Amino acid sequence: MRDDGEKPKHVAKDVVDRIRRFRKLIHPAAALGRGYAPRSFTKAELDEFEDMYESVTQSLLYYI
Numbered sequence: 001m002r003d004d005g006e007k008p009k010h011v012a013k014d015v016v017d018r019i020r021r022f023r024k025l026i027h028p029a030a031a032l033g034r035g036y037a038p039r040s041f042t043k044a045e046l047d048e049f050e051d052m053y054e055s056v057t058q059s060l061l062y063y064i
Helices: 012-026 028-033 043-062
Strands: none
Touching: 012 028, 012 043
16 A cells, blocks of 8 residues: 555556556667557646555555
């Protein structure tokens, strides 16, 4: 649980692959090969990745 008592929005094991796939798009050749256009990245997607990051971080810190 988080400091405010709420549970994380995502379960870390469920989002790790999605984060990994997105991280690989940092390389320009990978982004072009997959047809990823950075301009198409929306605020909603950013918010979703922020929630996933928070959930994974919380899981890591919980199990340390």
